Amino acid sequence: MNPFIEIITQPDNIAIVIMIIMVTFFMVWAFQQAFQNDRLLAAGLPVDGEKDKFVDTFKPLVRIELIIAIVVMVGLTVWSIAVDAPLEEIANPTITPNPAKAPWYFLGLQELLVYFDPWLAGVVLPSLIVVGLLAIPYIDINPKGNGYYTFSERKYAIMIFSFGFFVLWLLLIVIGVFFRGPGWLWYWPWQEWDHARVVFEPTKDLTSLIGVDSRSLPGFIIGALVVGSYLVGGMIAPYRYWKKNNPELLAKLGIVRYVTIIFLFITMMSIPIKMVLRLVFLIKYIWITPWFNV
Amino acid sequence: MKRLPEITDKVKRNLIWKSIFRRDYRNNVRDRAQAIFGNVFLHLHPVQVRESAVKLRFTWGMGGITFFAFITLVITGVVLMFYYHPTIDQAYTDIKDLEFQVPFGVILRNLHRWGAHFMVIVVMIHMFRVFMTGSYKAPRQFNWGIGVFLLVLTFLLSFTGYLTPWDQLGFWAITVGTNMGAATPLLGYQGPFSEYLHITPYNDVRFALLGGAQVGGNALLRSYIWHCVAIPLISIILMFVHFWRVRKDGGISKPQK
Structure with a gap:
């Protein structure tokens, strides 16, 4: 089989494909709403949600929560019927797989090991990510853009966060999953993995x-x-x-x-x-x- | 079918029915409110919400979806615990038994596995949404912080679950992951400055995580306890605070200009 098809249809990698689709979809939706509100702001009009009225929780909100719950449950059930979770050979400390990869959501950090020593890539930088996220509300003193999508009112905050989230976190995960083979060497998806290859x-x-x-x-x-x-x-x-x-x-x-x-x-x-x-x-x-x- | 209203009327006047549902539901303002605050599960909500809360485009329902994924994982996880022993002799064969012996065992395990991946994905998208709407700004700064901890706990829940099947994938993923602990400055035996604290492979961070110098039976037990008891407990407490603060900070954030 084509190695590219093989790699994206590996059971665990289907989650990554779903992640790419979902993240792209919501990224587009967020920025589309942000630009739409920016046009309203430029025209001096109220942004989306500013003229909100109150509605009863029962049933409009309860109904939509129930519908979402059913959709998610159906989706997970279909996914679980269609794809079986992999189970590899029993754990064996004497056989090291090559490459030995961390769980997919930590592959961005594993990718950093190419560029930094473990104390930085595996300990200091992840801790600083958490510290940085915790600090965001206290260091961002721009009072605008509170409670609605906008880009023009908080350009720098959004650009810096997006760079960290989409490039340094998600893109490095995708690279770790799809482009790293034996010896953590770069493999294009259409290249066969070669365990003897040394660069x-x-x-x-x-x-x-x-x-x-x-x-x-x-x-x-x-x-x-x-x-x-x-x-x-x-x-x-x-x-x-x-x-x-x-x-x-x-x-x-x-x-x-x-x-x-x-x-x-x-x-x-x-x-x-x-x-x-x-x-x-x-x-x-x-x-x-x-x-x-x- | 002519007699259906009579039957429902009779049922509703029954002593048992009346003890469960204290009053009849008529579609008026008072009963719609009563339906929310008279129900232990629904009273998490306010009686009325802003229109944006019932439209998908603002919140995408992502926080709720994350919570729903968590509930799914708790339920499937509890059922899985009935079939599982956290020992190196039995863990792997227990997972094999799910495949060959346990009715619907494969789907049970699949739901837990894919549900876990799904929860990690949606919790990240939830964070992105909250950032993009500026909802971390005053007065919600503290709740953003709670959310960051819940995000980290979600990663850790998934990470600790990785080892439980005791297969090559989990074993080496945990080996790679916990080796990072050995590189901790001061507290890991390979980390900078640790020699001044007399840190060895037998008393460092990694040893504490694994309950040994290698991934073995103790590491399996520890990850199991963290995965099934400790981290879910911490997460549930933080979720209480998170949801409570959403209410107390004024519900879904609204445009403040």
């Missing part, structure tokens, strides 16, 4: 580009300077920009919110930056220390 990529560390051994003291210092200037520069640059162009915003944010926002943002952006460094320039580490590597 030799002579990765380097950043400092060796300028001829400094990354494990030497000068290498350590240069690496520390690069990482430090990314963090410090990333912290200062927006401050100076806003100080000049939008000082009211800075005053409204206050120092604690500002530092939290920028720290979370530059941490998030370090992921695509490190991906480009690794994939395009074959750079493994930027900074090597006796305790950890970045």
Whole structure:
């Protein structure tokens, strides 16, 4: 069979196909409603839901809940009749499957292991995702766009969240499920998996580009300077920009919110930056220390 | 059929009927309200809601669908527990028995498996909807936080269930997942700075998760208890708070400009 068909019809992967369809559908629906409300806002008209009246819960709401419950139950039942849950061989610690994949919703994090050491990819970054999500209501001080779909009133919030959700979370999951084969090597869906395939990529560390051994003291210092200037520069640059162009915003944010926002943002952006460094320039580490590597 | 109204009338005057349904339902304002607050399951709702709450396009029903998926999983999960022993000798053969011995065992397991995938998908879409409508903004900041914890708990519920069939897929998925615990800074034996705390493979985070240095019988028991008892309990408590706060924060968010 065509490997592509084979891969998307694997029982567990059907869930991913359903996820892609559902997420795409609701993404389009959300943005379509957002743009529709934006047009109403531009015309000075009330947005969808603003003129809502109250209706009885019994029965309009109870009825629609019941209908949804029945539809979901029918859908799950059909899915369960049509597709059987896989059961592989009994667990055997001596036979390691290749690739050994985490559950699908963690494959984005597993993908990060290509670019970061486990303490970052598996512990620090996931924790920061949770912290960042928890922080959203407290760092987003824009009072607009509360209770209705809109894009124009909260462009940056939506763009940053969408980048994190659709690209860094969902796209990496899809890559992990469909494009990663033995040895976590990249396989196009139409390529056969080849267990003997070895890709030799002579990765380097950043400092060796300028001829400094990354494990030497000068290498350590240069690496520390690069990482430090990314963090410090990333912290200062927006401050100076806003100080000049939008000082009211800075005053409204206050120092604690500002530092939290920028720290979370530059941490998030370090992921695509490190991906480009690794994939395009074959750079493994930027900074090597006796305790950890970045 | 002529006598049907007479029969229903008689039934409704019966002592047992009247003890269950305290009053007759006539379609008036008072009885429509009574139908909600007189019912333990329905009184989660207010008596009246805004129109957006009954239109699909605003909420997509995603929070409710997530809750419904959870209920489905609790019911199928409880039935599955009747057929399952969390030991390495029996776990795998119990799953095989579902296939060959238990009536409708295959569909039971499929419902639980696909329901779990489904719940993870819809809870993420629910979060996306709440973000896109700005519903985390005042006064709902705290409830967004509860939701984030429920999202994480949903992942953990699914993750801990992965090991229970004791097959290669679950075994290695859990091995890969818990190996991350070993990389925790300070508290994992491979993590940065852990040597200063004298952390070894036998006293680190991973050991606590697995109840051993490898995925074995203790890990199976631990994941089973987390999966069937501990995490569902925590989730249910947080769901109470989540639903309660939806009401107390004013129901489905409405445009505030």
